[in-house]
Amino acid sequence: MTVLRPLIIGLGLLVVWQAIIMITAAPPFILPSPAAVVAVLIERADTISAHALVTLSEILLGLLFGTALGAISALVMAHVTAARRWLLPVLVVSQAVPVFALAPVLVLWFGYGAAPKVAMATLIIYFPVTAAFYDGLRRTEPGWLDLARTMDASSLAILLRVRLPAALPAFASGLRVATAVAPIGAVVGEWVGASAGLGYYMLLMNGRAQADAMFAALFVLALIAVTVYFTVDFGLRRLLPWQPDADPVDNDPALQRST
Amino acid sequence: MRDRFPTQPTQLPAAIRVSGLRAGFGATDIFAGLEFTAPRATWTCILGTSGIGKTTLLRLIAGLLPITAGQLATDGPVAYMAQQDLLLPWLTARDNVLLGARLRGEPPDRAKAQELLRRVGLADAADRRPAALSGGQRQRVALARTLMEDRRTVLMDEPFSALDAITRLRLQDLAAELLTDRTVVLITHDPLEALRLGQRIQVMRGQPATLTDVLQPPGPTPRDPTRPAIAGLHRQLLDRLTGETGSAIEGAA
Structure with missing residues (x-):
């Protein structure tokens, strides 16, 4: 069923899509049929996959830098009082912009290559990761801290051996949110100024009124976003085996209606 | 030095001495000149109703809270056991027992941890995480972790109160056996638990809180609190506990 369900959902969406075309009689340059999109996808597989690879690498690099920066910021803020006082307002103000x-500023500074897109993705990912991880680091069970203090632990040892592992589930939540929004950063970066990537390709096809190619690129982008998300989600579950299943409702018949 | 503690005469050398202790939160004094002595290698039970300041006293002795005024001396570092097992969910039972060494960056003595887990009856559960253990088993791991610290003084904050009746009795017996040569300060709200485990029992009452004189039930621990001699003491303890309620009402009026 777990394999079948997404297939049925996908098939259902295709049927609705086709039905809308038949009912509204939308012309192909507004809403192409699924068959036309698949045809373009196969026909231009080389071009689209080349652009997809660019976007995918921007997303992954953004995830890497954003997560690393966010994790380091949260740890420093949790450990150093002065850093907390100075960084926290900066963090909030950075989100007000x-x-x-x-994006245009980043393109101005970093040019038309991958750098401004990676920077965009990094910026978008940085905040949810930092906020969630820092929040987790602050909310350590007070009893654990008391216990660690009676064991003569240094504050660094408490941070690394108690507070950090205890905050990993919160960090994972932040990373999941970040992963979901990471493709937005990359694509917006590509819209502002690029010579490659799925966002750039979609704008290009838009200019040529090739709606079917736009939809093909959109489909691949969605596929990348979903794949990256589930890969990260799977990895996080493997990393945090002590955490009870993320969704207790799924395992408790009393909390749900059966399907 | 000892002459400075005339209020609690005792033959045994003291492991914990508290004198003229003042502490509180904000403007409220929880203690204003509290006197308390725990003799070495003895179980002292402090009995009191919820919110009276028992936990605060224990946290003060453990060095987890600052004292406002007075003296507080302990016989070396202390081990602390709370009502919650406080096991870290990402560590196995054995690694939880070894937590102190891990935190201090010392080489972990795995053999000793295994031996302590065997003594609390969990030799087979060493590699399990806390989620796979029952409440009683988890508190046993916490007991092993406390023993692993190997400190002469052990502070216990109602460590058995979250357990079911049978598990509680078993764990009380086990703790009494394994901690027999240590200085233990056990706080509880249960007079029967105090009578079962305490060699010395003091009731904490009032605001600011004070301690009543020491009650020393006869016989070795763990005792059967239903024995007639002990049952009479139970009455006495309840009177002392409820006497506090009367004066509190007077004080409020």
């Missing part, structure tokens, strides 16, 4: 508004 719309990241998308920074």
Whole structure:
């Protein structure tokens, strides 16, 4: 069933899509049929996959840098009082500036290559990771801290051996959110100024009124986003085996209606 | 030095001496000149109703809270056992027992941890995580972790109160056996638990809180609190506990 369910959902969406075309009689340059999109996908597989690879690497690099920076910031803020006082307001102000508004600036600084897109993705990922991880680091069970103090642990040992592992589930939540929004950063970066990537390709096809190619690129982008998300989610579950299943409702018949 | 503690005469050398202790939160004094002595290698039970300041006293002795005024001396570092097992969910039972060494960066003595787990009856569960253990088993691991610290003084904050009746009795017996040569300060709200385990029992009451004089039930621990001689003491303890309620009402009026 777990394999079948997404297939049925996908098939259902295709049927709805086709039905809308038949009912509204939308012309192909507004809404192409699923068959046309699949045809383009096969026909231009080389071009689209080349662009997809660019976007995918931007997303992955953004995830890497954003997560690393976010994790380090949260740890420093949790450990050093002065850093907390100075960094926390900066963090909040940084979120008051719309990241998308920074895209042209980033292109101005870093040029038309991958760098501004990676920077965009990094900026978007940085905040949820930092906020969630820092929050987790602050909310350590007070009893554990008391116990560690009676064991003569240094504050660094408490941070690394008690507070850090205890905050990993919160960190994982932040990383999941970040993973879901990471493709937005990359694509917006590509829209502002690029010579490659799925976002760039979609704009290009838009200019040529090739709706079927736009939809093909969109489909691949969605596929990348979903794949990256589930890969990260799977990895996090493997990393945190002590955490009870993320969704207790799924395992408790009293909390749900059966399907 | 000992002459400075005339209020609690005792033949045994003291492991914990508290004198003129003042502490509180904000403007409220929980203690204003508290006197308390725990003799070495003896179980002292402090009995009191919830919120009276028992846990605060224990946390003060453990060095987890600052004292406002007075003296507080302990016979070396202390081990602390709380009502919750406080096991780290990502560590196995054995690694939880070894937590102190891990935190201090000392080489872990795995053989000793295994031996202590065997003594609390969990030799086979060493590699399990806390989620796979029952409440009683988890508190046994916490007991092994406390023993692993190998400190002469052990502070216990109602460590048995979250357990079911049978498990509680078994764990009380086990703790009494394994901690027999240590200085133990056990706080509890249960007079029967105090009578079962305490060689010295003091009731904490009032605000600011004070301790009543020491009650020393006869016989070795763990005792059967239903024995007639002990049952009379139970009455006495209840009177002392409820006497506090009367004066509190007077004080409020």
